[in-house]
Amino acid sequence: MDLRLNSISHHYDDLEVLRDISLDIPAGRIVCIVGPSGCGKSTLLRFIGGLEKPTRGEVLQIGEAPADSLNPLTYVFQDFALLPWRTVEGNISLVLNDHGVRGREAEEIIADVLARTKLSEFRTAWPRQLSGGMKQRVAIARALAVNPAALLMDEPLSALDSQTRELLMDDLVGLWTRAPFTAVYVTHNLSEAVRLGHRIVVLSRRPGEIREIVEIDSPLAGRDLAEPELDARQKHLWALMRAEAEAADKELAHG
Numbered sequence: 001m002d003l004r005l006n007s008i009s010h011h012y013d014d015l016e017v018l019r020d021i022s023l024d025i026p027a028g029r030i031v032c033i034v035g036p037s038g039c040g041k042s043t044l045l046r047f048i049g050g051l052e053k054p055t056r057g058e059v060l061q062i063g064e065a066p067a068d069s070l071n072p073l074t075y076v077f078q079d080f081a082l083l084p085w086r087t088v089e090g091n092i093s094l095v096l097n098d099h100g101v102r103g104r105e106a107e108e109i110i111a112d113v114l115a116r117t118k119l120s121e122f123r124t125a126w127p128r129q130l131s132g133g134m135k136q137r138v139a140i141a142r143a144l145a146v147n148p149a150a151l152l153m154d155e156p157l158s159a160l161d162s163q164t165r166e167l168l169m170d171d172l173v174g175l176w177t178r179a180p181f182t183a184v185y186v187t188h189n190l191s192e193a194v195r196l197g198h199r200i201v202v203l204s205r206r207p208g209e210i211r212e213i214v215e216i217d218s219p220l221a222g223r224d225l226a227e228p229e230l231d232a233r234q235k236h237l238w239a240l241m242r243a244e245a246e247a248a249d250k251e252l253a254h255g
């Protein structure tokens with residue numbers, strides 16, 4: 001299933017947040033959205049997931065979600081959102097049970113997603129026993145369990161230290177390489193975008209408008225940020241973002 005954003009604009013009362021955003025999100029691709037603080041990235045993700053409606057424009061789903069998809073548009077948040085009173089397995093079984101999947105079928109799905117996220121031996125662990133990186137792996141496993149047509153990822157690595165971020169990026173690349181998934185990935189972090197994105201959408205400061213869409217064709221698995229081409233892409237993105245980020249920073253500082 002592809003997603004298409006058609007001329008999305010949005011106001012919260014007098015605050016213009018997004019202006020005329022049109023974008024294609026093709027199946028099997030990771031589309032990163034970068035832009036300065038407050039430019040409307042999370043708001044756009046909520047429109048894509050259908051949690052809110054934009055003032056103008058629409059989000060279209062083109063084609064069918066996988067037949068066995070329990071939740072076609074599934075979020076992964078920065079704060080993991082795990083229930084502390086349920087084990088790793090219990091956190092995943094909860095979403096399956098919510099969709100009427102129980103017993104043997106649920107066990108098979110849980111075993112599969114735990115294996116894919118290298119969590120099999122942590123099946124009975126409690127969230128409090130896990131590092132931040134492991135918690136986010138559980139949240140990713142839980143999202144994969146419902147076989148989404150698209151993952152909507154809002155700063156999924158921002159709460160993690162830089163080494164853990166690197167490890168999680170490797171894991172995401174490995175997951176995608178073994179079974180390509182569709183994702184819209186919101187981040188502040190340009191190196192994450194260059195490492196994970198097939199398409200990187202640069203938004204201006206608020207009201208967020210598309211400044212540029214950068215396509216990166218090289219395979220995810222082989223990407224090395226030290227490569228001159230990727231380094232040049234990252235510098236180009238930073239050049240686009242720098243003035244916007246500075247202006248956004250001043251706006252926020254002056255309330």
Ligand SMILES: Nc1ncnc2c1ncn2[C@@H]1O[C@H](COP(=O)(O)OP(=O)(O)OP(=O)(O)O)[C@@H](O)[C@H]1O
Nearest residue numbers: 012015017035036037038039040041042043044206
């Ligand atoms: N429900 C709401 N009601 C009113 N204003 C809102 C609401 N949600 C977001 N905003 C405002 O809309 C603007 C965009 O917010 P949003 O969270 O989408 O930006 P963002 O680009 O994701 O920011 P950040 O990078 O800091 O997370 C901000 O000024 C925010 O305060």
